[in-house]
Amino acid sequence: DAMVIQNPRYQVTQFGKPVTLSCSQTLNHNVMYWYQQKSSQAPKLLFHYYDKDFNNEADTPDNFQSRRPNTSFCFLDIRSPGLGDAAMYLCATSSGTSDYEQYFGPGTRLTVT
Amino acid sequence: GQNIDQPTEMTATEGAIVQINCTYQTSGFNGLFWYQQHAGEAPTFLSYNVLDGLEEKGRFSSFLSRSKGYSYLLLKELQMKDSASYLCAVRDSPSGTYKYIFGTGTRLKVLA
Numbered sequence: 001d002a003m004v005i006q007n008p009r010y011q012v013t014q015f016g017k018p019v020t021l022s023c024s025q026t027l028n029h030n031v032m033y034w035y036q037q038k039s040s041q042a043p044k045l046l047f048h049y050y051d052k053d054f055n056n057e058a059d060t061p062d063n064f065q066s067r068r069p070n071t072s073f074c075f076l077d078i079r080s081p082g083l084g085d086a087a088m089y090l091c092a093t094s095s096g097t098s099d100y101e102q103y104f105g106p107g108t109r110l111t112v113t
Numbered sequence: 114g115q116n117i118d119q120p121t122e123m124t125a126t127e128g129a130i131v132q133i134n135c136t137y138q139t140s141g142f143n144g145l146f147w148y149q150q151h152a153g154e155a156p157t158f159l160s161y162n163v164l165d166g167l168e169e170k171g172r173f174s175s176f177l178s179r180s181k182g183y184s185y186l187l188l189k190e191l192q193m194k195d196s197a198s199y200l201c202a203v204r205d206s207p208s209g210t211y212k213y214i215f216g217t218g219t220r221l222k223v224l225a
Contacts, residue, residue: 042215100144104155
């Protein structure tokens, strides 16, 4: 089945230790998104790619970086995680053209110790 | 500014009908979406409106009024499994940025 896959589902990292979250998709969608969601809050858009064009949100901390080496894969790098970065990280895709719906992966829950 | 408002919590009884409202103010508009999110899980798509009026999908219906910046999600014949958060999101696409702005969600509790 075509889908959005995130690995790992649960990630524990230490304060200040770099961590990478990964997302892959088999939908061949042009657009990929990374959201941060904390408990009882709205998903907060960190950045998105339209193909290789990177779009960073103005309030996304510099601590967060992203890479999209090809259509299928997108990575979220947190260079020096702080306690406040503990959250669910959601990857989503959309075709960017005819299909308006976003398709979400299952999320990666990040714990910072 | 960009703003999407929804009630924080609602409670309803199994078998009943519930309406969850959403008002929005965004710089662009290219569709309004409703997602269901169970605790600890990713959002799943429920419905989409881009033109004014009602869209019906089984037990779920969604309504949009663009002039009023208003939408609602109607859930009929409520079941216990409908207990979840319901997120309203606007696709804000000025200059083709393909951004989706989410509300904080409405936590629905369905009681037996």
